[in-house]
Amino acid sequence: MVSVKFYLDKADKFNYCPIHLVIRQKDIKIKVSTGEKVLKENWDGNNQEVSTSDYNSVAINKFLIFLKQEVEKCIETTPHSNLTDKHIKDLITRLIESRKENNDVKIVCEDSVKYNKMKKITFIDLFAGAGGFSEGFLQAETKDKYFDFRLANDINDNCELTHLARYNYQLGMDAEFLRQDITEPDFIDNLMAKIKDQTIDVVCGGPPCQSFSLAGKRKKFDKKDDLFAHYLNVIKILRPKYFVMENVKGILTKEKGKIKEMILNEIRSILDLKEFPQLIHFVANLKKQHPEYSFILDCYINRLNFEKAVDKELDTLKEAYINSIENKFKNLAPKIANYKTSKTDINFGTIRHGFNLLKRSKELEYIRKKVIQEKNINDLDNDYFASNFDDFLVSIESDSIIEKIHNSFKNLEPGLDYKNEIDDIILALEIFNYSFDECIQDLSKIIRDEKLKVELESILSHIRLYNIDQPFVAMASDYGVPQNRERVLFIGCRKDQKMIHTVPATVKPEDRVTVFEALYDLNFVGNDDEKFNYEEVNINEQYGDKSNFVKSLIKKRGINGTFTKDGLTYAEWSKRGRLSERFKSAKNPFYVRNFDELDNPLAHIVAPLQNHKTSKQNDDVLKRLSIILNAGNYEDAKKELLKNGISTDKRSYSVLKIDGQSPTVLTMPDDYIHFNSPRALTVREMARLQSFDDSFVFQGKRSTGGNKRKFEVPQYTLVGNAVPPLMARAVALEILNNIK
Structure with a gap:
């Protein structure tokens, strides 16, 4: 039978008593200092622990329990022939010294x-x-x-x-x-x-x-x-x-x-923003050579400017971009439908409301994030709820909104006289959602002059960060x-x-x-x-x-x-x-x-x-x-x-x-x-x-x-x-x- 207990040694000059661990088994008796000290009045000998009146009682008691468990485990698993005073003391000393080193030395x-x-x-x-x-x-x-x-x-x-x-x-x-x-x-x-x-x-x-x-x-x-x-x-x-x-x-x-x-x-x-003005200047010059693309090239300039903005400035640029397209649509609307139709037709409503949604993309992004959080919190997957949630999330994506606007223009069946203007509106909306590289790829298709193509490549080699x-x-x-x-x-x-x-x-x-x-x-x-x-x-x-x-x-x-x-x-x-x-x-x-x-x-x-x-x-x-x-x-x-x-x-x-x-x-x-x-x-x-x-x-x-x-x-x-x-x-x- 092994007995592992703690006792207090004589108090030091500050009245703190060192806590010692003592092991007794048949003819073996081992005493080792735990490195911890406590006032005598804060020691509960019956329960073998530091009383709660001591500020560090929880931490010290946790360590004492840990020490006792390790000693008992060591005695239980070590063959009796190997169970020497030195073996047990070495075990305890390693644990105590490791703890002492961490607590006594300020590590910098x-x-x-x-x-x-x-x-x-x-x-x-x-x-x-x-x-x-x-x-x-x-x-x-x-x-x-x-x-x-x-x-x-x-x-x-x-x-x-x-x-x-x-x-x-x-x-x-x-x-x-x-x-x-x-x-x-x-x-x-x-x-x-x-x-x-x-x-x-x-x-x-x-x-x-x-x-x-x-x-x-x-x-x-x-x-x-x-x-x-x-x-x-x-x-x-x-x-x-x-x-x-x-x-x-x-x-x-x-x-x-x-x-x-x-x-x-x-x-x-x-992008390297220091080089960015070169690209904007280049696209602005294209308008002189291709006046037929004036509106679309303005859209590219406005979209490229997104790259240099963050947070509120970016929100402002995006809203201004959609406003410019919306104004073009407002000028076009009376030409393709009478007043009553423009106010009651579902396709007109979809186009107008689509512009509103695109201008509020930041608010929709916040809603999207919250819905995704709720979907995950409630574990909505492989059930009848999941697809409805996913359909809603898809519906507020800018791609989906633009697609619905596009389909609504098709449903209106405007005459051929207005085809180019409508195509410009649709392309402008797509440019709104383009990545930088997609903008560059499409711009390259407009350029016919080989010298300008070389110039663009040179600008891009400097502008990519x-x-x-x-x-x-x-x-x-x-x-x-x-x-x-x-x-x-x-x-x-x-x-x-x-x-x-x-x-x-x-x-x-x-x-x-x-x-x-x-x-x-x-x-x-x-x-x-x-x-x-x-x-x-x-x-x-x-x-x-x-x-x-x-x-x-x-x-x-x-x-x-x-x-x-x-x-x-x-x-x-x-x-x-x-x-x-x-x-x-x-x-x-x-x-x-x-x-x-x-x-x-x-x-x-x-x-x-x-x-x-x-x-x-x-x-x-x-x-x-x-x-x-x-x-x-x-x-x-x-x-x-x-x-x-x-x-x-x-x-x-x-x-x-x-x-x-x-x-x-x-x-x-x-x-x-x-x-x-x-x-x-x-x-x-x-x-x-x-x-x-x-x-x-x-x-x-x-x-x-x-x-x-x-x-x-x-x-x-x-x-x-x-x-x-x-x-x-x-x-x-x-x-x-x-x-x-």
Whole structure:
């Protein structure tokens, strides 16, 4: 029988009594100081806790419970022959010292002389999630440049909690976090207030793939709609030297490749406003050569002017644009119909009201956003409500409004004498909705003089602010990540910067990091278990005849995965961390449940190993996982599962292969089965497969379920949605090597 209790030692000169932990088991008696002190009157000996009269009672009691649980767990799981005074004292001391270091030392990220001589390249991370891009960028350095993290943005509180814990508390940085929906009207104002007057050199981020759609063609309206447009709006305002946009591979073929082209066109439509007057002057001169296009060319000039305006100024320009078309229609109306018809005919009504709707596009955008929010809050999908909501959302799109105006003109059947005027009105409405590139394409059709065509091309070569090559598919395993995760990268390069066409692989296909290298040293957890310290893994005992083979998989590597004799294994890099000496004063890894605990350092659970907890599985689940593991894959195991009466409706399980890479890490831990144990992966193991350092702790709730998945971003989701830091590091290094 083991007894683990606390007692107070003699008071110091301030009357504070040190709290000691004492362990008794048969002939063993161990006493260790916990590092905490309390006034004698604030100690409740019966309940073994600090009373609430002490200001720090909650935090201290939480730590004492944690210590007691770890000691009891250690005694329970350690063979009696290994259970020495030293073994237990070392365990307790590690936990206490880690906590003491974090609480006693004020951590400040001070640049050494080396870093004072280097150039800071500022960056912000939009749609940041856990911070995969941020982590990779902070790992990247060259001889004369490094990245200075200024701000991250996301909408979820656990993203912010994890960010603040990692970058502000643990690494001592002053990076800001903006928790706000990028589509909200005051987002830009709040972003600029946090950035202040700093120049931002690089913007990175990955708008969710649902946000890419062609206007008027949407089948499903999602809360993530139009995030891409707002992402680009940030680019237009900050005008960074480079920006990186990450997305799923499917974006290349979505809507038969039209989405990819739309993205490239929108990026190429970001203009250098200093050069913009040249284009307006050029179009104005065209009117002299083509007076027959005078009205349409005025429309192009007015539409192009949208590019240099934002917010209220843009709203004013759009309203003026529609007013000019409406005035042309008012002059035309008496010619094609009598007064009574113009006032009562449904087609005339549609045209007039359509103009009104187009002038109120900002108000309609607000309505659209609120309807999409309600659609998602109420989970309207695959039901009789969804199509009605979607039809309404389509009806208030400018494309749909313009289409109805067009059809109404057709229904009026005006005479041929007025065909040109009506065609001009219809084209003017279409120009209103054109992208910059569409304007240029149509203008080019008007120009017949070859010299003017050359002049226009010259103007465009100066006016486009960003150059961009075709997007490319990046395979995470090519950059030292033990995972076959494909992502598409768009890299926009400001015209004064060198073009980046791709990010070269750092690892040959045959040399990629294996799952075994990434996870073998963490396989010391059981069912419904949690570990806070690393333990030795006996490979011979776990793998028997396969021991020599699995040992051969462990390679010495550089940070980026390349083989090198004086390197570290992937597991060693994960434990040591891949951040540079700039962060040598970082605090030890710690975990908190919420912001209240984050603000109270005494409430931090400080331990060498975090996020390494397994779920509690019943006997049927354990047996099911064992059968699938032994079969090697889910499909081959189905007959045996059915025979044992433990088949399941779950669509898939992926058994990890020790000598290969994992499939794409997603947000559901039970999609994967460990390669040597019948269990799902822990958060830490999934983080290893994503190439996060072990010191990067995922905060808040571990998992969630049901409808809560729509709103909550627990640890597993943070990991699964992240950009692998080592892939981000490769991107960051490519930028550092090219940026001027």
